[in-house]
Amino acid sequence: MIQEPHATLRDSDPDVGLFTVLREDGSADPATDPKIPTPRLVLAYRHMRRLRQLDARMILLQRQGRVGFYGACTGQEAVPIATGLVARPDDWVFPALREQSVMLVRGFPLRQFVAQVFGNSGDVLKGRQMPSHPSGKQVHQVSWSSCIGPQIPQAVGAAWAMKQAKNEAVAFGFSGDGATSQPDFHAAMTFAAAFKAPVVIVCQNNHWSISVPTARQTASRTIAVKGRAYGIPSVRVDGNDLLAMHAVLERAADRARRGEGPTFVEALTYRIGAHSTSDDPTRYRTDAEVESWKKKDPVDRLARHLRKIGAIDDASEKQLDDELGAEIAEVIKAVEELPPPPRLSLFDDVYAEPTWNLREQRELLAAIPPAPSH
């Protein structure tokens, strides 16, 4: 009558096994190969390499005290880059911490992206959000919420609104493994299914919620399998495999566009670096574990594939590296020189229109002489 919950789970179940395309030798498994055109794969590779370099530079800037905070996605690049390629211009992206770069793939200028990290006058957000919380309305991407989770029901709401508007747009909502313990995850899954919302909910399971391993987060055998109880088709996919991620996200988005409702995707990956610049992961995990995951690095795996099919070689790699390095260095140089946002801009955008109390506060501040640097 009472049965061990994992007894009926099979490795062949899509929410228990692992959907993979890229094999160790760099070839695509013919059984699962989504046959993505080579130029698209080369583009994906360029974005992944750019992101890898950008993250490394931003971490360095933080260590040098030039920016206050940064959350890199090193080792997890395949998920945001695949999302950026699959998402159509009308789609909405509600990211968590590791998916900011989706907006770069969708055309958000690198210069404004970096200015958000500096939070100065080049920042679209006017220096109001901490680094790694960018948003860009023109590319339909909102900022993630530091509270972990609130963006998932919001993604469902946006998707539901798309459905009311009867357009084909879908919403992508992201979380990490830790956020699946939040009431917001439960609420989002519940609403997505009950409202049959055109949403793709993606959990990047990178194995660590700061210092808490997934095993302490949930006793469920996989995170994907949680989707069953909500009535949402769910799939566990190799999150370090660009081809697999692209295939799964595209299929999930197509389902949503056809009116078939939500899909839940667990992307299995690993956070190679620290949670953020405020974290030291050597205190809670072993080097051996990190090394074993480095062998499954998503950028290296795609590179191996592209070499195998003759799309890249040493010369093109060198050229790409140089180009990206120069682009990023130039952007940092230009952005770092920008002044802080004007003092009195503090009171803009709190309300749609200036209210009496803000006028009062504005007058108070205007009467104080500015600091020398401002």
Added chain:
Amino acid sequence: MIEEMERDERVFLMGEEVGHYQGAYKVSEGMLEKFGERRVVDTPIAEGGFAGVGVGAAMVGLRPIIEFMTWNFSAVAFDQILNNAAKLRQMSGGQFNCPIVFRGPNASARQVGSQHSHAMEHFYATIPGVKVVAPAFVDDAKGLMKAAIRDDNPVLVMESETLYSLKGEIADDLDVVPMGKARLVREGADCTIVSYSRMTHVAVEAAAALEKEKISVEIVDLRSLRPLDEDAIVASVQKTHRCVVVHEGWPYGGVGAEVADRVQRLAFDWLEAPVLRVATLDVPMPYNAKLEQLCMPQPDRVIAAVKRVVNRGRGRG
């Protein structure tokens, strides 16, 4: 709500029991039949969920009205209001807005215990980025609701379960009652009572009793707590020289403290007595009817407070 939904098809109502059950307090009676399930949306029991769904829908262009069965239950959705709705415009540098209304009955009802009796407006009125209104009369309830729905900011409408049965005339041509404007309910010479929502009715009762004792009370009904009509408050206190604030909710901090601050700062030279506050006693609300009534501001406590400030002024001659 019906008029605004007819006026703007982006407006929809979402919450627990708003559709087939016609609203836990029948506020949305007939709306499902009129607008259908796409615009009058019954939800699972998850305030955090449907508040978040509403915020997401508002960010991409709809204009949700989110009903909390009572404002008490908004506590589990607080994050979506505090950390999301209130800040999205500012945090995004003005890129996004969140035209959303959160509404429901607030403060005490009758014998529903401490988890159903909170005056939540004090928590919310402190947040920049939201507006908070709390009407006392039927015409204001209609006019402020319309203003809230048309506003491009998140607006929190604090209703009152015990005022749902209130009847009154509404002018045929009543449209929007602007937010941030108080209502002079009663003119008087000796003391100003500042109140809102159900407490305005308690103030009216107290004022009638005080009139028999030749104490003339002016009543300023705030209607809107954020923004606050400080001009109306100050003008009244400059006339009466005394002020008593009456509201539900605990006496520590809150809307009453904000009013008292403004009065002492902006009308100090006119004051004949300290500003007093009559609030719910500083304990979780008990269930027992006698004890509950004791906790809530009643006319007798309002009368006592008014007499204190009036006599102090007179005593000093």
